[in-house]
Amino acid sequence: MILKVLPVGQLKANCYIFGDENTNEVAVIDPGDEGQRIYDVIVQNGYKVIYIIATHGHVDHISAIKYLKEKSGAQVVIHQEDSEALLDSQKNLSALLGYHSIQVPADIKVMDGKVLNVGKYRLQIIHTPGHTPGGICILVDKILFSGDTLFEHSIGRTDLPGGNHQQLIKSIQDKLFVLPDDVQVYPGHGDKTTMGSEKKFNPFF
Known part of the structure; x- marks a missing residue:
């Protein structure tokens, strides 16, 4: 298994490079900034980028997508309901936070339950x-990339445009807390945790 964590940008969003060590095929998850740094890791290790996946459409998770797309030719993946954020500076908050404008259309607009294959791994x-x-969120065996949905003993903020606190709580309870306790959770910011720890100690539940 290939799993590299690169905190990038002023908000230290976690960019993940995940893939199959036998084929060197990888997915880049949430390349939020520092495209050259991310691409250097890809080149130095001889990785072949199959997908560039955004867990959501905020600028600190998508800012380097265009750069990596141009360099690698990989397909850009985002959920259908956040796809417009790849083209809209208001929706992705780049205008608010002073980032450069982002204009990169999605190649694949996913829905719940979609599976993407990277080497031998199935990304659900x-x-x-x-x-x-x-x-x-992206589930691969006993690993969950949780974006800004679930953090170590915290949850994503819901005070930004499109946020909904009750909906987020329901998503975590219905979709994530049904997963086994030993699932490793790799969030969009901060340190990794486990599903069991979040079920027991997350103060929002």
Whole structure:
């Protein structure tokens, strides 16, 4: 298994490079900034990028997508309900936060239950709206990339446009807390945790 974590940008969003060590095929999840740095890791390790996946459409998770798309030719993946954020500076908050304009259309607009194959691994899309309408988590075996849905003993903020606190709580309870306790959770910001720890100690539940 290939799994590299690169905190990028001023908000230290976690960019993940995940893939199959036998084929060197990878998915880049949430390349939020520092495209050259991310691409250097790809080139140095001889990775072949199959997908560039955004867990949601906020600028700190998508800012380097266009750069990586141009460099790698990989397909850009985002949930259908967040796809317009790849083209709209108001929806992706780049105008608000002072980032450069982002204009990169999605190649694949996923829905809940979609499976993407990267080498021998099956990446299952779990739609978890609440932080944004099209927020997703990605489940691979006993690993969950949770984006800004679930953090270590916290949850994603819901005070930004499109956020909904009740919806986020329901997403986590109905879609994530049904997963086994030993699932490793890799969030969009901060340190990794486990599903069991979040069920027991997350103060929002």
